[in-house]
Amino acid sequence: MEYTLLLVDDEEELCLALGKRLESMGYIVYTATCGRDAITVFRDIKPRIVLMDFILPDTNGLELLKQMKREIPDTEVIIITGYADMELAVKSFQCDATDFVTKPFGRDNLEQALDRATQKIFVRRRLQEYAENKAMREMVINELVNEDVLVIGADYRIVDINTSMLSKLGVEREAVIGRLCYEITHRRNSPCAGEDHPCPLIQCFETKKPSQTTHIHLDKQDREIFYSISCYPIFENGQVSGAIELSRDITQELNSQKSLFQQSKLVSIGLLAAGVAHEINNPLTTILTTALLIQEDIDPENPIHKELGIIASETLRCRKIVTALLDFARQSKPVRKEHNLKELIDEVVLLTRKQAAFKDVSVESECLSDMVCVQADRGQLQQALINLIMNGIDATDSGGKVTVVAGICPDPKYVEIEIRDTGKGIPKEEMDKLFDPFYTNKKNGTGLGLAITSGIIAQHGGVITVRSQPGQGSIFTIRLPLRQDAANAL
Numbered sequence: 139m140e141y142t143l144l145l146v147d148d149e150e151e152l153c154l155a156l157g158k159r160l161e162s163m164g165y166i167v168y169t170a171t172c173g174r175d176a177i178t179v180f181r182d183i184k185p186r187i188v189l190m191d192f193i194l195p196d197t198n199g200l201e202l203l204k205q206m207k208r209e210i211p212d213t214e215v216i217i218i219t220g221y222a223d224m225e226l227a228v229k230s231f232q233c234d235a236t237d238f239v240t241k242p243f244g245r246d247n248l249e250q251a252l253d254r255a256t257q258k259i260f261v262r263r264r265l266q267e268y269a270e271n272k273a274m275r276e277m278v279i280n281e282l283v284n285e286d287v288l289v290i291g292a293d294y295r296i297v298d299i300n301t302s303m304l305s306k307l308g309v310e311r312e313a314v315i316g317r318l319c320y321e322i323t324h325r326r327n328s329p330c331a332g333e334d335h336p337c338p339l340i341q342c343f344e345t346k347k348p349s350q351t352t353h354i355h356l357d358k359q360d361r362e363i364f365y366s367i368s369c370y371p372i373f374e375n376g377q378v379s380g381a382i383e384l385s386r387d388i389t390q391e392l393n394s395q396k397s398l399f400q401q402s403k404l405v406s407i408g409l410l411a412a413g414v415a416h417e418i419n420n421p422l423t424t425i426l427t428t429a430l431l432i433q434e435d436i437d438p439e440n441p442i443h444k445e446l447g448i449i450a451s452e453t454l455r456c457r458k459i460v461t462a463l464l465d466f467a468r469q470s471k472p473v474r475k476e477h478n479l480k481e482l483i484d485e486v487v488l489l490t491r492k493q494a495a496f497k498d499v500s501v502e503s504e505c506l507s508d509m510v511c512v513q514a515d516r517g518q519l520q521q522a523l524i525n526l527i528m529n530g531i532d533a534t535d536s537g538g539k540v541t542v543v544a545g546i547c548p549d550p551k552y553v554e555i556e557i558r559d560t561g562k563g564i565p566k567e568e569m570d571k572l573f574d575p576f577y578t579n580k581k582n583g584t585g586l587g588l589a590i591t592s593g594i595i596a597q598h599g600g601v602i603t604v605r606s607q608p609g610q611g612s613i614f615t616i617r618l619p620l621r622q623d624a625a626n627a628l
């Protein structure tokens with residue numbers, strides 16, 4: 139199938155090279171180098187797929203995305219960006235971008251994004267066929283095994299549901315047909331509403347055109363799940379008699395974007411750190427020894443004696459930061475071997491208990507299985523766990539508890555390790571900054587612990603996420619692939 143594709147990028151060389159590559163992949167490629175040209179070409183050729191740079195000389199990608207979606211909602215838009223920004227990724231997905239690719243991107247990233255776009259075009263076409271032809275119903279909605287599909291009448295009652303969604307809800311078809319959609323999917327007793335949780339059906343009925351929105355749902359463990367929801371109107375005698383609602387869980391996609399962003403930040407800061415830290419270490423040692431030498435010659439009663447002490451202790455603090463920076467910059471590729479997860483965690487727990495005892499905080503571990511083995515660099519994984527446990531201890535008042543829980547997660551290809559604490563928790567507005575290098579709320583913090591930890595986990599092909607209730611504690615979750623082949627596939 140040949141698709142028309144519009145490529146928008148202000149770097150002409152890139153446009154040319156990428157355009158050639160896309161043509162060799164079978165696309166009919168048009169190019170534009172600014173937003174105004176892009177819209178003119180867009181209206182002219184109505185491309186199925188748009189691939190565009192986020193930063194353009196006369197506008198930005200988000201505005202262009204919104205405008206294109208307004209004019210032809212079916213267009214698949216893939217955003218390319220040179221700088222890493224999570225908020226931007228979320229916003230783009232909320233405006234129904236198909237994908238988000240960070241520069242410089244490899245052939246694989248691009249191909250994956252384009253595959254996703256062509257897959258979506260296929261799904262849309264099948265749904266359109268369904269909407270126009272009732273006889274095709276079962277065949278079409280059950281063919282979409284990767285999507286959750288509901289057919290809903292104008293009175294919000296469910297007319298049909300596909301097998302994939304039934305198994306996610308864990309109910310029988312009979313229990314769902316004829317019930318209200320908001321009751322089944324949201325356990326609400328009135329239709330979805332409001333800016334954060336708009337009802338995609340209403341819009342679809344009003345405009346008689348496909349509509350799109352994003353909903354954030356909480357799963358059984360209070361984790362945020364991002365759903366991209368699309369609605370397609372079904373026409374009967376010229377009237378909209380219902381809609382097909384398609385929901386796709388995009389949480390995984392967003393999380394992997396998140397760790398990609400983090401990695402690119404870490405690489406640049408790592409390079410900088412390696413250079414600077416080395417240069418700073420020597421003069422710091424000179425300051426420290428000189429201060430201590432002068433101090434020896436001064437009467438302890440003299441106020442200068444105490445001030446020299448301050449110079450020495452602050453210099454020591456700088457050295458601590460520099461050492462952490464060097465650790466951070468030195469992050470080598472992990473040397474993975476098979477290790478028993480329970481043993482590895484038990485060692486870490488023993489190591490951190492002493493520190494915790496000073497604060498009267500207990501550290502416990504619960505391994506759901508003795509037998510789970512991980513392919514990991516022992517030293518690195520332990521360092522990651524220690525960083526998380528120490529943070530948990532820091533955040534917890536006396537009498538509190540830090541627990542490390544490990545076990546196989548619902549997807550048997552992965553293992554999950556949770557570090558839970560009963561501490562002060564993390565305010566929502568701080569969540570996005572936690573993993574940034576140098577972000578710290580502590581007087582003596584380096585702000586590098588979580589940056590190093592997330593780097594280690596990414597190197598192991600895993601992801602780290604966090605959830606927290608201010609006042610009730612935090613849970614950091616590490617998800618690691620269980621087998622080497624699973625890790626390579628990532």
Ligand SMILES: Nc1ncnc2c1ncn2[C@@H]1O[C@H](COP(=O)(O)OP(=O)(O)O)[C@@H](O)[C@H]1O
Nearest residue numbers: 529530533578579580583584585586587588612
């Ligand atoms: N378990 C936790 N509970 C509350 N806040 C936390 C927790 N873990 C990390 N943080 C916050 O994240 C910040 C960054 O952590 P980190 O990168 O380890 O640096 P540091 O520990 O040196 O401050 C901490 O200063 C703290 O504000």
Ligand SMILES: [Mg+2]
Nearest residue numbers: 525529587588
């Ligand atoms: Mg820390």
